[in-house]
Each structure stands twice: as structure tokens, then as C-alpha cells.
Amino acid sequence: MSQDKVLSVKNLAINFKTDNGILKAVRDISFDLNRGETLCIVGESGSGKSVTSKAIMGILANNAIIESGTIMYRGENLLEVSEDQFYKIRGHKIGMIFQDPLSSLNPIVRIGKQITEAMLLNSDKLKLMYDDLISDDLIRYKNTVAKMNIEISNEKKKLEEFIAVTGAQEGLTKAQRAANKKLIAEKKQAFKVFEEETKKKYQSKAKELKAVLEETEKKAKKQVDEYKEKVTAEHKAKLAELNQKLAKAADKAGKDAVKKEIEDEKLNFTNKLKLTKAEAKRRALEIMKEVGIPEPERRFKQYPFEFSGGMRQRIVIAIALTASPEILICDEPTTALDVTIQAQILELINKIKAERNLSCIFITHDLGVVANMADRVAVMYAGKIVEHGTADEIFYDPKHPYTWALLSSIPDVDSTEKLEAIPGTPPNMIYPPKGDAFADRSKYAMNIDFREQPPMFKVSNTHYAATWLLDPHAPKVEMPKIVSERIRISLEEDKNE
Ligand SMILES: Nc1ncnc2c1ncn2[C@@H]1O[C@H](COP(=O)(O)OP(=O)(O)OP(=O)(O)O)[C@@H](O)[C@H]1O
Numbered sequence: 001m002s003q004d005k006v007l008s009v010k011n012l013a014i015n016f017k018t019d020n021g022i023l024k025a026v027r028d029i030s031f032d033l034n035r036g037e038t039l040c041i042v043g044e045s046g047s048g049k050s051v052t053s054k055a056i057m058g059i060l061a062n063n064a065i066i067e068s069g070t071i072m073y074r075g076e077n078l079l080e081v082s083e084d085q086f087y088k089i090r091g092h093k094i095g096m097i098f099q100d101p102l103s104s105l106n107p108i109v110r111i112g113k114q115i116t117e118a119m120l121l122n123s124d125k126l127k128l129m130y131d132d133l134i135s136d137d138l139i140r141y142k143n144t145v146a147k148m149n150i151e152i153s154n155e156k157k158k159l160e161e162f163i164a165v166t167g168a169q170e171g172l173t174k175a176q177r178a179a180n181k182k183l184i185a186e187k188k189q190a191f192k193v194f195e196e197e198t199k200k201k202y203q204s205k206a207k208e209l210k211a212v213l214e215e216t217e218k219k220a221k222k223q224v225d226e227y228k229e230k231v232t233a234e235h236k237a238k239l240a241e242l243n244q245k246l247a248k249a250a251d252k253a254g255k256d257a258v259k260k261e262i263e264d265e266k267l268n269f270t271n272k273l274k275l276t277k278a279e280a281k282r283r284a285l286e287i288m289k290e291v292g293i294p295e296p297e298r299r300f301k302q303y304p305f306e307f308s309g310g311m312r313q314r315i316v317i318a319i320a321l322t323a324s325p326e327i328l329i330c331d332e333p334t335t336a337l338d339v340t341i342q343a344q345i346l347e348l349i350n351k352i353k354a355e356r357n358l359s360c361i362f363i364t365h366d367l368g369v370v371a372n373m374a375d376r377v378a379v380m381y382a383g384k385i386v387e388h389g390t391a392d393e394i395f396y397d398p399k400h401p402y403t404w405a406l407l408s409s410i411p412d413v414d415s416t417e418k419l420e421a422i423p424g425t426p427p428n429m430i431y432p433p434k435g436d437a438f439a440d441r442s443k444y445a446m447n448i449d450f451r452e453q454p455p456m457f458k459v460s461n462t463h464y465a466a467t468w469l470l471d472p473h474a475p476k477v478e479m480p481k482i483v484s485e486r487i488r489i490s491l492e493e494d495k496n497e
């Protein structure tokens with residue numbers, strides 16, 4: 001089944017400048033988020049989960065360097081959009097919920113104001129109507145242009161690498177240097193040809209789409225103008241009618257009643273063109289109800305410190321929802337909460353996700369949480385995705401020794417079986433290991449694991465794992481007993497349900 005992708009991360013690599021050197025936090029990861037699904041990113045502390053989500057949100061720390069990659073959303077590479085554009089996307093189309101709800105709330109501003117503030121930022125309804133009308137055609141056009149630019153910039157990167165390597169060779173004879181120079185000139189020429197041809201390849205399509213877009217923009221503008229004229233005319237007619245009624249009113253009570261009607265009509269008219277404070281409040285109260293906050297009217301006026309941890313997290317979720325996001329990123333939203341509250345918040349996120357058909361990236365180090373949330377799972381270790389697949393594939397047919405280790409370390413609720421901690425510690429990411437970064441901690445490591453990065457081996461159309469154990473030449477290795485035993489038990493439980 002071909003899936004509708006809402007977000008696509010390709011070859012993303014992020015480094016940090018630190019006093020001790022360059023830290024490689026995210027090392028060439030790729031994944032897609034499909035519409036309406038929850039993708040869980042799971043991995044130990046420091047594996048690069050938060051850095052990945054911050055890159056999507058555009059809130060990386062100042063010392064971050066994006067070494068490579070693209071994050072495509074609606075035809076835009078989020079790593080390249082202007083600040084201006086990003087404001088429209090961040091917190092609007094893509095919402096985020098962090099681990100610690102206190103840090104994302106302003107302690108000295110009443111909850112109600114914090115919820116409505118976000119809504120009032122986008123209060124021009126005519127503008128929203130226009131944006132909505134042109135959105136599909138705009139994305140189609142931008143997607144095409146972005147594709148072209150990415151193809152060209154990838155080729156350019158290859159060229160630059162080639163020049164850097166070839167140009168930097170020392171101890172060459174004059175003849176060799178001349179030969180290299182010639183090679184570089186040839187490559188440059190080849191790039192020019194590629195650039196021109198790629199542009200040609202996309203130009204007619206882009207032109208066509210641009211023409212369609214311009215046509216749609218014209219129509220949209222007309223439609224919005226007509227709508228505005230229509231509601232304004234209706235409003236004027238209504239006011240004239242009410243003014244006559246007012247003149248005819250016999251006594252004070254009658255006049256007051258008509259005056260009230262006039263006020264209502266004015267408010268009604270304003271509401272059609274922009275989001276008023278009153279309407280924002282009404283919506284905020286509705287969303288507070290939606291996220292399970294009792295007595296929203298009273299709570300609306302309170303400050304964050306008057307809320308419990310679980311309630312605060314509900315408020316943060318409410319704020320994220322006010323902009324009707326398409327994607328919700330949850331970075332360990334329940335780790336600061338106790339177990340019962342955690343379960344309630346997870347249930348709430350699942351409910352909202354289903355009702356609003358949100359696409360969700362859910363980050364956690366807890367596979368128990370993954371089991372409750374995920375449609376698909378990406379397992380991260382030392383800045384890489386080492387395995388990804390559907391939740392069933394990851395839980396019932398895991399292939400990477402690191403996934404096995406994670407599965408063996410889930411504490412059992414209903415047995416006294418001891419938790420098997422993963423031995424050792426993750427590598428220092430300033431000097432990431434050459435081969436499989438987990439080799440040092442894995443009893444299944446082979447020689448090659450210490451020398452060479454394993455590629456992503458395909459297990460099924462939806463399941464991939466980067467471990468040399470999947471190489472056809474590798475010895476056959478069974479996953480640890482504790483994992484297979486758990487899978488057997490849970491499969492039996494499923495059958496008995
Ligand atoms: N601003 C920064 N400067 C230097 N290193 C950083 C910075 N931010 C993150 N890192 C490093 O990047 C790596 C990945 O960090 P990240 O926060 O993504 O981990 P995580 O998977 O979210 O872990 P946790 O489960 O603890 O939240 C870590 O080694 C971390 O120390």
C-alpha cells in the first residue's frame with residue numbers, strides 16, 4: 001500500500017561544536033512519517049532522539065551544525081525555509097510537547113491567556129481562507145522546485161567533495177597535479193551540464209504548475225473578496241433593518257432589546273472576518289474540555305503552579321492543539337509523571353490523535369510506552385537508526401542485537417523475572433566507533449562489526465535493520481532466550497484475548 005507521507009527526513013546528520021571537539025549527535029538518519037500514524041523513536045539516553053525532533057522544529061542549539069540532509073514538509077525543506085516561513089509552520093502545522101511541562105509554560109501568565117495567545121496570532125480568517133484555497137497547488141509547485149534544487153545541490157556536494165579530496169593531495173609530481181587539475185575542470189564542466197539538464201527537466205513541469213498556481217491564486221482572491229463583500233452587504237442590510245426597528249420601538253425596554261440585537265450583529269460580523277478574543281476564549285474552553293480539564297472556566301484564570309504535573313501536561317497539549325496542527329511531536333511527554341498519570345496522558349494523546357487524524361512522532365526510551373502507542377518504530381543508537389519496522393515487526397521479529405537488548409530490559413509487570421540491564425555504556429560521540437556502534441556492548445559482535453558500518457538490510461517491505469547478522473555470510477544467530485520467551489508469551493496472550 002502506498003502511504004501518504006506528511007514528513008520525510010533524508011540523510012540527516014547533525015554535529016555539535018564542543019570544547020572537546022565535534023560531537024556527532026545524529027549520523028545520517030532517514031525516515032518518513034505517514035498520515036495518521038504514530039512513529040515511535042526509541043533509544044537510550046543520548047542516542048539523538050531530542051536532537052532529531054528539535055531539528056524538525058527548527059529549535060536546535062546555536063552550536064549545532066547541520067552536516068547534511070533534508071526534512072521535507074509540504075514541499076519545503078524545513079532546514080532551509082526562511083525564518084518567516086518557519087514561524088508559520090512551527091507551533092502551527094507542527095506542534096510539539098516536551099518532557100517537562102513547566103518549562104514550556106510561562107509561570108507568571110494565566111493559563112487561559114497562554115492558550116488563547118497562540119490562537120490569536122493567526123486571527124485573520126480571510127487570510128486563512130485564502131491560504132487554504134491555494135494550499136494544494138502551492139505545495140505541488142514548491143515540491144517540484146525543491147526536488148530540482150535538492151538534486152542539484154546533492155550533485156554539487158559531490159563535486160565539492162571531489163575537489164576537496166583531489167585538490168588536497170600532497171607530494172604529487174607536477175604532472176600528477178596537472179592531471180588532477182584537468183580532472184577537476186572536467187568534473188566542473190560535467191556538473192554544469194547536469195545542472196542545466198536538471199533545470200530543463202523540471203522547468204516545463206514547474207512552469208505548468210506555476211501557471212496553475214497563479215490561476216488558483218486569482219480564483220482564491222476573487223472568492224475571498226466575494227465572501228467579504230457578501231458578508232459586508234448582509235451586515236449592512238441587517239444593520240439598516242435593525243436601525244429601522246430601533247426607530248419604531250415603542251418603549252425603553254423595546255429599544256434596549258433592539259440595541260442588544262445590534263451589538264450581537266456587529267460581533268457576529270467581526271467573527272466572520274477575524275478571530276475575536278471572545279471566540280478564542282470559547283474555543284480555548286472547548287479544547288480544555290477536550291484534553292480532560294475539569295471546570296475549565298475556573299481553571300482558565302489560574303496560573304501554572306496551581307496545576308498538578310498531569311494537568312499541566314494536558315494544558316501543554318491543549319496549547320499545541322489550538323493551532324490544529326497536522327503533526328504532533330511528543331518528546332518523552334510522560335517521563336516526569338507517575339505511572340497512573342502517565343497512562344492517562346498516553347490514552348489522551350492516542351484519543352486526540354485518532355479524533356483529529358494527527359500524524360505523531362513519539363519519542364521515548366521506554367519500550368513499554370512504545371507498545372501502547374506505535375504503528376511503526378525506529379530504534380536509535382548512537383545517532384543512527386539501527387532498525388525500523390512496524391510495531392509488530394519490532395516486537396515479534398526484532399533483528400538488531402540492540403533491539404534485543406532493549407526488549408530484554410523491559411521490566412516485566414507480571415513476572416518476577418529480573419530486568420536485564422544493557423551492559424556497558426554508549427560510545428563517546430566525539431569519537432564514534434568505526435563499525436557498528438553497538439559492537440562493544442554486544443555479545444553477538446563479529447570482527448566485521450568493529451571495522452565496517454553495516455548497511456540497512458531489508459527484512460520486509462516495511463522492516464529494515466543495520467546489523468551484519470543479516471548478511472548472507474553471517475553465522476545464524478538466534479535472539480536471546482529472554483526475548484523469544486517474552487514474544488512467545490505475549491503472542492499466546494494475544495490468542496487468548
Ligand atoms: N547543544 C549541544 N551541545 C553539545 N552536545 C549536545 C547538544 N545537544 C545535545 N548534545 C549531545 O547530542 C547527543 C544526543 O542528544 P539528545 O538530546 O538527542 O539525546 P536523547 O536521545 O534525546 O537522550 P535523552 O533520552 O536523554 O533525552 C548527546 O550526546 C548530547 O550530549
Ligand SMILES: [Mg+2]
Pocket residue numbers: 049050051331
Ligand atoms: Mg531527549
